[in-house]
Amino acid sequence: NGLKKHFPLKSGLFGGKKGYVYAVDGVTFAIDKGETLSLVGESGCGKSTVGKAILRLIEPTAGEVFLAGERIDNIPISQLRPMRRRIQVVFQDPFSSLNPRQRVRDIIAEPIVNFGLAANGSELDDRVAELMDKVQLPRDAMKRFPHEFSGGQRQRVGIARALAPGSDIIICDEAVSALDVSVKAQIVNLLSDLQDELGLSLLFISHDLAIVEHLTHRVAVMYLGKIVELADRRTLFATPHHPYTKALLSAVPVPDPTAKRQRIILHGDVPSPINPPSGCRFHTRCPFVFDRCRSEEPQLRRVAGGQMSACHLDEVPDVAVIPKAA
Numbered sequence: 524n525g526l527k528k529h530f531p532l533k534s535g536l537f538g539g540k541k542g543y544v545y546a547v548d549g550v551t552f553a554i555d556k557g558e559t560l561s562l563v564g565e566s567g568c569g570k571s572t573v574g575k576a577i578l579r580l581i582e583p584t585a586g587e588v589f590l591a592g593e594r595i596d597n598i599p600i601s602q603l604r605p606m607r608r609r610i611q612v613v614f615q616d617p618f619s620s621l622n623p624r625q626r627v628r629d630i631i632a633e634p635i636v637n638f639g640l641a642a643n644g645s646e647l648d649d650r651v652a653e654l655m656d657k658v659q660l661p662r663d664a665m666k667r668f669p670h671e672f673s674g675g676q677r678q679r680v681g682i683a684r685a686l687a688p689g690s691d692i693i694i695c696d697e698a699v700s701a702l703d704v705s706v707k708a709q710i711v712n713l714l715s716d717l718q719d720e721l722g723l724s725l726l727f728i729s730h731d732l733a734i735v736e737h738l739t740h741r742v743a744v745m746y747l748g749k750i751v752e753l754a755d756r757r758t759l760f761a762t763p764h765h766p767y768t769k770a771l772l773s774a775v776p777v778p779d780p781t782a783k784r785q786r787i788i789l790h791g792d793v794p795s796p797i798n799p800p801s802g803c804r805f806h807t808r809c810p811f812v813f814d815r816c817r818s819e820e821p822q823l824r825r826v827a828g829g830q831m832s833a834c835h836l837d838e839v840p841d842v843a844v845i846p847k848a849a
């Protein structure tokens with residue numbers, strides 16, 4: 524609720540003025556039990572920072588985080604264990620997030636031991652074997668080291684480790700981005716099977732809308748530290764509202780060669796989060812920009828399609844919606 528993360532800049536960078544990177548600047552969403560919410564946007568939009576702030580890998584600057592109604596953003600670090608047990612993470616790079624010197628068995632056993640979830644060695648072995656089955660890895664893989672596996676298999680180990688403490692929510696931060704397309708599909712299918720089986724909630728952080736479409740229930744689109752559109756999957760992909768969402772979607776190839784999708788090509792780079800544009804943060808790149816966008820910040824509110832969108836456009840029906848010349 525209203526989550527913010529402003530990273531202070533070293534003084535002196537701005538001629539002595541105090542500066543901040545406004546990485547996350549007031550983000551609000553909820554995830555239901557058994558639901559997947561995807562956080563999408565270009566790199567640097569703040570989506571990973573949201574994940575890290577929820578996990579308390581970084582301290583949020585402002586806002587609140589609740590887990591099943593209980594506030595968890597202000598729990599002292601020394602008392603984070605019960606929360607850590609319930610929220611786990613799978614990172615992009617299984618090559619660096621798995622300890623190369625540990626056998627797979629020990630990697631998966633570690634959280635079970637740390638949280639004191641096995642009474643003895645044989646219970647621990649049973650639990651690890653069960654997790655290997657869940658992520659569809661052969662049990663004899665337990666004796667091997669991460670480098671002996673392919674990227675996709677390593678990510679299965681990462682998922683088994685995330686499931687090990689009996690978590691309720693898994694944050695997948697670009698968890699399939701480094702994998703080959705066919706392997707991506709396998710891991711996405713695995714996540715969605717595990718969700719059905721265990722009632723897991725997933726926060727799926729990705730820059731790849733084509734992948735998101737296959738597993739998500741809802742999508743939150745981020746731009747420069749803010750959510751600009753929040754919609755269920757069907758609405759977002761069929762009738763996107765925000766110009767930024769439309770631009771992102773128009774870059775996703777459509778399998779049907781006869782299908783037409785309006786192409787919106789964005790010019791210029793994402794502006795710096797150190798000094799974000801006034802008004803609508805997207806105004807420097809929006810093909811539909813008009814005067815009001817430069818001075819007044821649009822709020823996230825419900826629009827005709829049923830989704831939430833932060834854009835002035837349909838508040839002013841008399842403004843002609845004609846893209847400006849590129």
Ligand code: SF4
Binds near residue numbers: 806807810811833
């Ligand atoms: Fe574009 Fe204006 Fe809407 Fe921002 S508020 S997305 S600049 S039309």
Ligand code: MG
Binds near residue numbers: 566571
């Ligand atoms: Mg990231």
